[in-house]
Amino acid sequence: MQGSTKIPHERGPARAESSYVHWSRFFRFPVSSCLLGTPLAEDPGTNVPSGSIPTGTSRLRRDLIVTAAAFLIAATVQLPAQTIVEETGDLINAVRITGAYLDVDGDTGRFLDRHGTGEPVYGGIEDFRYETYLGDAVLTIEGHGLAGQADYRFQVELNHWEKGYIQAGFHQFRTWHDGSGGFFPPSGVLLSEFEEALALDRGEAWFEGAKFFENGAILRLRYTHKFREGQKDSTIWGDSLLTSGLGDRGIAPALLDIDEESDVLEGDFEKTTGSTDWGVGVRYEIQESSNARHNVRQPGETLERRFTQREACDSNLFNVRGFTHTRWGEKVFLSSAASYTHLEMNFSGSRVYGSTFDPVFDPNFRRQINDNGFVDLTGNAGMKQFLLNLNCMVTPFKNITVVSAVRLEKLDLDSQSEFDEANFPAFQGGALAPSKSASSENRLE
Amino acid sequence: MQEKHPPLGAAHNPGDRSRRERLKKFFLFLLPVAAVLVSCMATTRAIVSPPQIAGASFVGSADCSDCHEKITKNFSTATHAKLHIPGEDDTEIGCESCHGPGSVHTDIGGGYNNPGSITIVNPRKSPEVCLQCHLDARGAFSLPNHHPVMEGQISCVDCHDPHQGPALRSGGTALLAQNDVCTECHTDQRGPYGFEHEAVRDGCTTCHDPHGSVNPQLLKSRNANLCLQCHFQEQPAPGQIYIGGQFHSAFLSQGTCWTAGCHEAVHGSHVNFSLRY
Numbered sequence: 001m002q003g004s005t006k007i008p009h010e011r012g013p014a015r016a017e018s019s020y021v022h023w024s025r026f027f028r029f030p031v032s033s034c035l036l037g038t039p040l041a042e043d044p045g046t047n048v049p050s051g052s053i054p055t056g057t058s059r060l061r062r063d064l065i066v067t068a069a070a071f072l073i074a075a076t077v078q079l080p081a082q083t084i085v086e087e088t089g090d091l092i093n094a095v096r097i098t099g100a101y102l103d104v105d106g107d108t109g110r111f112l113d114r115h116g117t118g119e120p121v122y123g124g125i126e127d128f129r130y131e132t133y134l135g136d137a138v139l140t141i142e143g144h145g146l147a148g149q150a151d152y153r154f155q156v157e158l159n160h161w162e163k164g165y166i167q168a169g170f171h172q173f174r175t176w177h178d179g180s181g182g183f184f185p186p187s188g189v190l191l192s193e194f195e196e197a198l199a200l201d202r203g204e205a206w207f208e209g210a211k212f213f214e215n216g217a218i219l220r221l222r223y224t225h226k227f228r229e230g231q232k233d234s235t236i237w238g239d240s241l242l243t244s245g246l247g248d249r250g251i252a253p254a255l256l257d258i259d260e261e262s263d264v265l266e267g268d269f270e271k272t273t274g275s276t277d278w279g280v281g282v283r284y285e286i287q288e289s290s291n292a293r294h295n296v297r298q299p300g301e302t303l304e305r306r307f308t309q310r311e312a313c314d315s316n317l318f319n320v321r322g323f324t325h326t327r328w329g330e331k332v333f334l335s336s337a338a339s340y341t342h343l344e345m346n347f348s349g350s351r352v353y354g355s356t357f358d359p360v361f362d363p364n365f366r367r368q369i370n371d372n373g374f375v376d377l378t379g380n381a382g383m384k385q386f387l388l389n390l391n392c393m394v395t396p397f398k399n400i401t402v403v404s405a406v407r408l409e410k411l412d413l414d415s416q417s418e419f420d421e422a423n424f425p426a427f428q429g430g431a432l433a434p435s436k437s438a439s440s441e442n443r444l445e
Numbered sequence: 446m447q448e449k450h451p452p453l454g455a456a457h458n459p460g461d462r463s464r465r466e467r468l469k470k471f472f473l474f475l476l477p478v479a480a481v482l483v484s485c486m487a488t489t490r491a492i493v494s495p496p497q498i499a500g501a502s503f504v505g506s507a508d509c510s511d512c513h514e515k516i517t518k519n520f521s522t523a524t525h526a527k528l529h530i531p532g533e534d535d536t537e538i539g540c541e542s543c544h545g546p547g548s549v550h551t552d553i554g555g556g557y558n559n560p561g562s563i564t565i566v567n568p569r570k571s572p573e574v575c576l577q578c579h580l581d582a583r584g585a586f587s588l589p590n591h592h593p594v595m596e597g598q599i600s601c602v603d604c605h606d607p608h609q610g611p612a613l614r615s616g617g618t619a620l621l622a623q624n625d626v627c628t629e630c631h632t633d634q635r636g637p638y639g640f641e642h643e644a645v646r647d648g649c650t651t652c653h654d655p656h657g658s659v660n661p662q663l664l665k666s667r668n669a670n671l672c673l674q675c676h677f678q679e680q681p682a683p684g685q686i687y688i689g690g691q692f693h694s695a696f697l698s699q700g701t702c703w704t705a706g707c708h709e710a711v712h713g714s715h716v717n718f719s720l721r722y
Contacts, residue, residue, distance in 0.1 A: 114589045116596035151598075173598040182700075202630075226630075235661050238705040250700025262632055277518070287632050295705045309709075309722060313633070325519060333522060343637070347715060351722055370706045372722055379715055381637045393522060415639030417715045438639055438716055 093130045098146070099123030109197035109233075112176035122148025136160060143169075150174035150201055164211040164218075172203030177232040181253025187244040193296050194255045200230035217271040228260040238297040255294045262287040277325040285317040294357045303368060307353040311377075315345035333393040343383040350375045352422070361422060372423045374436075379417030386410040496566045496574050501546040508551050509540045519609040543574050543607065568601065575601045582656050591657030604655070623648050627655070638713025642720055644675060645712060651675075652711075672702045689719075 102119040104111045129142040143154035155169035179194035208222040238252030263286045270279035292310040321339040351373040352361045388408040421436045510517040526539045550564035568574040576583040586595045627649045628635040644651045653663045660667040679687040686694045710720040
């Protein structure tokens, strides 16, 4: 995040031009000759084209050089003509190495957001897969890792046809977002406040195991840790009067600062009894988040002000469920499900105006009407849901299906919150308005 | 000696020459473009075909049941189960429509008996199989804002279950459950909120196009029209617009309804009934 406001920018709407060069090569290796940890490439002499160009070279010339170099390399190494899935009977134990160079001229954030790519250079292992027997079980290792893209995936699985499987993995990827804000064509104003290219990482790590019983039953357990961290743009833009006298317009950019984590533990048991499949499951989830939104209002004007709305939540979710699937002949299919969910959430937060983001509340800071805020928000919310679902699917004739369904649901929602209101003009006396509370209770049956 | 001057208006004007050159280039460019467009319009054959696996032929879904019974048992409830190739050799190829012809896979006893071999297509690895039929989704994923499916970060089956039912986890008695697909990842929007936005009960898709949109945040509309699809606007007199009983004429021109200082808490609020913040 940049600390200062730079306005107005005398330039047109966000646009981007780019030069893009991509190179990849596919190596396969037989099970018998491969040892993990040793180089897998058959031809180590090939190199990923680099984006390093001598300083002083013009952009056009630089692009031509890079493009020509990529064509030369591609012609030399014989790029694979077919995709993996079209090959049959061949060993798929393989590694695909890739590299790319990207040069963006214009709105970098917009380009990266649209194309989902990093810059200026990224590369690494685009795809890796190795399968072999380990005793009676099949060991599978697969993944990819692209530096510059923050795109990583690794998964290892040991699968036995009759006994079950265990697997563990990690996956992370990055999305890019444009922090530019809005553009007002009549005045040609584009307000800048944040980095042009914002990045948000999302990922998960998991462990899963399943036991296959001789009677056909399956017991499955899974633990997942998820996270989302970084910054992205928001369309809750601030207002501006730099509009050549055309009035107030919401074009000032806003930014979301995101930090979320959750841990999920799940267990499922399934079995077939007669013509009925049935199963029960349980899920327990803990979630924590500390998110903030930064806004600027009327930047570059006398009444320039910023505010940060910050909310932190921690919640626990418990769910237990069951289902049945029953077939009566070829034409009748009955299914039912029942579920109970209990969610408890505690939250806190504030919304404070000031001259900087995340300011300390100052009752004397200049504000305008509708500059609402609050501090010391605390509260909790809860949900209880009972659910019963019955379905009957009848297929009297080919291509004609009749589905009758009943859903019974009882949903209880309640919420309580307390906060000190800091609305205009209540604070003008130099003190906060008296504490205010809000509560609600909803019931849906 | 008399000088020879070109007649007035002759084509010796350099500007005219360059104009003719530009016209010539334009028509040279137009010709192949027109040829491509005409050939596309003249094509009547089906351009959708199941994925192919070299050396393999279709065996029908019944063979798949021998090993994958847990999946195929309920497959008859799926919309995808109705896929077949019409004609004399009509085979019900529900499974193979997406996984490719399975003869090689069944001949060797499945992938488990031959690790390291590719004998079947796994659409989870790539959306191309799904998008071969679902062209509307392909188009949506090509829009400026989209879920990172084409980038390979999430797959179609993260949100859809192609093996049973209509593959869309919403509608009918499951209407209230459709948001669970979204909040599995977007946990911060799950709530519950003290003051909820009732539109969320109708589903996230009331305001968002989950596949892709020309608007940021996958919004269906970039301006106040998004909100006005539900919120009634009264016009008691020309130039006067009331929404929710409040005078809004001056606000509508300022930007979206969720502009800073207006109704920012679009998913719900813990503190304000009007979802102001």
